Amino acid sequence: MAQVTLRKVVKAYEGGVQAVKGIDLDIADHEFVVLVGPSGCGKSTTLRMIAGLEEISDGEIAIGGRVVNDVPPRDRDIAMVFQNYALYPHMTVFDNMAFGLMLRKFPKDEIKRRVDNAARILDITPLLDRKPKALSGGQRQRVAMGRAIVRDPKVFLFDEPLSNLDAKLRVQMRTEIKKVHQTVKTTTIYVTHDQVEAMTLADRVVVMHGGVIEQVGPPQELYHNPKTRFVAGFIGSPGMNFIPGRLENGAGALRVHLPNDIVLPVPADRTSRYSAFAGKPILLGLRPEHLTEAKNLDRPNVAQLTATPEVTEPMGMETLVHFKMEGAEIVARVDPTAPAEPGRPLPMAADLNYMHLLDPQTGRVL
Amino acid sequence: MSATTESSTFVPPERKHGSLRRERRWAMIGAYVALAVFIVFFMTPPFHMLMTSLKSSGEIADLSGNPWIVRQPTLENYWELVTRGNYLIHFRNSIIVTGCTVAITMVISTMAAFALARMKFWGSATLATGVFLTYLVPETLLFIPLFQIIGHLGLYNNLWAMVLLFPTLTVPFCTWIMIGYFASIPKELDEAALIDGAGHLQMLWKIFIPVALPGILAAMIFAFTVSWGAFIYPLAFLVSSDQMLLTVGIVSDLIRADTFQWGKIMAGALMAALPPLLVYAFLMDYYIAGLTAGATKG
Numbered sequence: 001m002a003q004v005t006l007r008k009v010v011k012a013y014e015g016g017v018q019a020v021k022g023i024d025l026d027i028a029d030h031e032f033v034v035l036v037g038p039s040g041c042g043k044s045t046t047l048r049m050i051a052g053l054e055e056i057s058d059g060e061i062a063i064g065g066r067v068v069n070d071v072p073p074r075d076r077d078i079a080m081v082f083q084n085y086a087l088y089p090h091m092t093v094f095d096n097m098a099f100g101l102m103l104r105k106f107p108k109d110e111i112k113r114r115v116d117n118a119a120r121i122l123d124i125t126p127l128l129d130r131k132p133k134a135l136s137g138g139q140r141q142r143v144a145m146g147r148a149i150v151r152d153p154k155v156f157l158f159d160e161p162l163s164n165l166d167a168k169l170r171v172q173m174r175t176e177i178k179k180v181h182q183t184v185k186t187t188t189i190y191v192t193h194d195q196v197e198a199m200t201l202a203d204r205v206v207v208m209h210g211g212v213i214e215q216v217g218p219p220q221e222l223y224h225n226p227k228t229r230f231v232a233g234f235i236g237s238p239g240m241n242f243i244p245g246r247l248e249n250g251a252g253a254l255r256v257h258l259p260n261d262i263v264l265p266v267p268a269d270r271t272s273r274y275s276a277f278a279g280k281p282i283l284l285g286l287r288p289e290h291l292t293e294a295k296n297l298d299r300p301n302v303a304q305l306t307a308t309p310e311v312t313e314p315m316g317m318e319t320l321v322h323f324k325m326e327g328a329e330i331v332a333r334v335d336p337t338a339p340a341e342p343g344r345p346l347p348m349a350a351d352l353n354y355m356h357l358l359d360p361q362t363g364r365v366l
Numbered sequence: 367m368s369a370t371t372e373s374s375t376f377v378p379p380e381r382k383h384g385s386l387r388r389e390r391r392w393a394m395i396g397a398y399v400a401l402a403v404f405i406v407f408f409m410t411p412p413f414h415m416l417m418t419s420l421k422s423s424g425e426i427a428d429l430s431g432n433p434w435i436v437r438q439p440t441l442e443n444y445w446e447l448v449t450r451g452n453y454l455i456h457f458r459n460s461i462i463v464t465g466c467t468v469a470i471t472m473v474i475s476t477m478a479a480f481a482l483a484r485m486k487f488w489g490s491a492t493l494a495t496g497v498f499l500t501y502l503v504p505e506t507l508l509f510i511p512l513f514q515i516i517g518h519l520g521l522y523n524n525l526w527a528m529v530l531l532f533p534t535l536t537v538p539f540c541t542w543i544m545i546g547y548f549a550s551i552p553k554e555l556d557e558a559a560l561i562d563g564a565g566h567l568q569m570l571w572k573i574f575i576p577v578a579l580p581g582i583l584a585a586m587i588f589a590f591t592v593s594w595g596a597f598i599y600p601l602a603f604l605v606s607s608d609q610m611l612l613t614v615g616i617v618s619d620l621i622r623a624d625t626f627q628w629g630k631i632m633a634g635a636l637m638a639a640l641p642p643l644l645v646y647a648f649l650m651d652y653y654i655a656g657l658t659a660g661a662t663k664g
Contacts, residue, residue, distance in 0.1 A: 003569070005597050051561060052558075052560075052561075053557050053560070053561075072560070073557075073560045073561045074560060074561065074562070074564070074565075078561065079561060080561050081560070082492040082554045082557070082558060083554075084554055085554075086552065086554035086555050086557065086558040088555065088556075088558075088559075088573060088577070089577055090576040090579075099559075099572075100561075100562035100563055103562055103563040103564055103568065104563050147558075147562075151562075298491060329469055
């Protein structure tokens with residue numbers, strides 16, 4: 001059993017700067033949790049505190065039910081994969097993977113069995129006699145993962161392991177990491193600033209911002225039901241559009257009044273949820289895929305509007321259309337065959353079934 | 367307005383284009399000329415030493431011939447040095463003192479540098495600077511108070527005093543060199559070792575020393591050179607020939623009043639220069655090699 005529990009964990013540096021501001025988190029056994037957020041949000045610090053590489057200023061961290069606040073890294077039964085691999089350059093791949101086991105005085109045949117097994121899982125058996133300098137970036141990262149796997153620890157910690165790889169290799173290694181987790185099923189905490197990595201790998205995603213946890217949940221939940229403007233904007237690529245407007249109540253129905261005299265009806269099933277905010281300024285949140293070329297206009301809660309694209313980005317399977325609305329940068333995903341051209345008005349459809357309304361003051365999703 | 371117009375229409379004069387190959391050839395010629403001057407400047411003294419060491423006393427005293435040419439080469443000076451007098455004793459003393467100095471220096475400096483570079487503790491940065499500052503105090507000032515200390519310890523005219531004194535010259539600088547090397551090793555390597563289960567000594571022995579080998583060898587070469595070539599301390603603290611090191615032994619044994627045995631002095635100095643040459647020749651590859659290649663994303 002290797003749950004990881006964080007209770008009111010704080011990391012404060014000299015001068016009073018708080019990198020982590022009292023976070024609570026429960027990670028279940030076998031779970032794959034991804035900490036995601038922009039630079040400086042405290043995700044790496046949190047991971048390093050779990051690893052024991054940073055002392056915690058306040059709070060409690062428990063691994064497998066044991067409080068480890070004062071336990072050195074070697075006794076926490078964790079293994080970590082670093083962004084820059086951190087392979088021992090003077091050792092062969094075999095020795096790199098075996099180092100931790102040798103220090104723990106494992107019998108030689110057991111060490112060999114474990115290294116061979118990990119090498120087979122990661123497909124690096126032919127590389128065992130090589131030194132790190134003779135490996136490519138992807139191979140080095142596999143070896144770093146192998147070093148973690150052979151230890152059979154309670155928890156795997158990954159600190160932005162794919163950031164140094166090129167885009168193609170990153171996608172490939174992402175799949176490898178997922179496969180490895182499906183094979184060994186060790187509790188995994190993974191830090192990244194790449195929300196695509198977070199979405200594709202995680203059982204649950206922890207979005208951090210400014211040293212606090214903004215939201216925790218499965219990827220789909222974060223995507224479809226973000227609780228804050230930050231999460232809504234951070235998850236998804238391109239991020240959610242936020243259009244300033246006002247919620248008005250007229251003739252028993254709520255309407256969102258946007259710039260350029262655009263009025264969009266609020267779906268009936270959301271009326272009770274939003275009615276308390278009638279007459280107040282709001283932000284309309286709409287993902288780019290729910291703002292498309294004019295199509296399916298006969299479906300319920302799909303409204304038409306016209307926008308003049310400033311820039312178009314053909315992506316092959318879709319075209320991203322950028323335009324402005326009252327200063328807000330808006331992105332729409334349209335079909336590549338749609339007549340989207342800069343400066344030419346384009347009729348569009350907004351699927352309000354997926355709309356979000358946010359309080360511009362608090363940034364909370366209503 | 368007109369100034370603006372003029373500046374906006376300014377066209378820089380066309381640059382004279384030379385071929386890349388011609389520019390490269392001139393650069394090579396310049397480099398070779400500089401190298402030739404360098405070689406002549408630095409190789410002249412050893413060449414003169416070699417020529418003189420192969421001459422008999424009579425030929426050296428005869429000023430009529432070309433001093434750069436040996437007319438009747440002889441190994442007489444070398445033979446006399448190794449068969450008569452205390453030259454071999456001086457050589458042995460130098461080896462003992464240098465060997466001990468290098469060993470003591472490397473043990474102290476490596477551990478000190480590791481502590482100062484990696485184990486953050488209160489005042490570690492100030493201490494690191496302080497270590498270097500002690501190196502800046504010249505030995506010509508230090509030997510006066512040290513004379514009293516060595517006298518109190520009963521080590522005057524004892525070559526083991528040099529084993530005690532030389533590390534005071536070598537440890538600060540070697541520590542400084544190695545602090546720089548250890549600091550350049552990615553922090554993630556020690557963090558990986560910590561998580562793998564290594565203690566600080568294991569980390570030093572199994573990770574830092576192998577990875578920082580070029581830096582350690584650079585420090586070792588420095589300690590060897592300082593110890594082998596030291597002159598002031600041996601001159602001040604050693605008086606009897608059987609305790610002397612090569613640097614002082616050669617000049618004190620082979621110069622009597624105004625009689626200079628130039629042939630033997632040159633032969634002795636040339637042979638004394640051999641160990642540093644061998645050390646440099648064997649360690650230079652390691653010195654240059656970048657063992658950290660592949661440790662991290664590079």
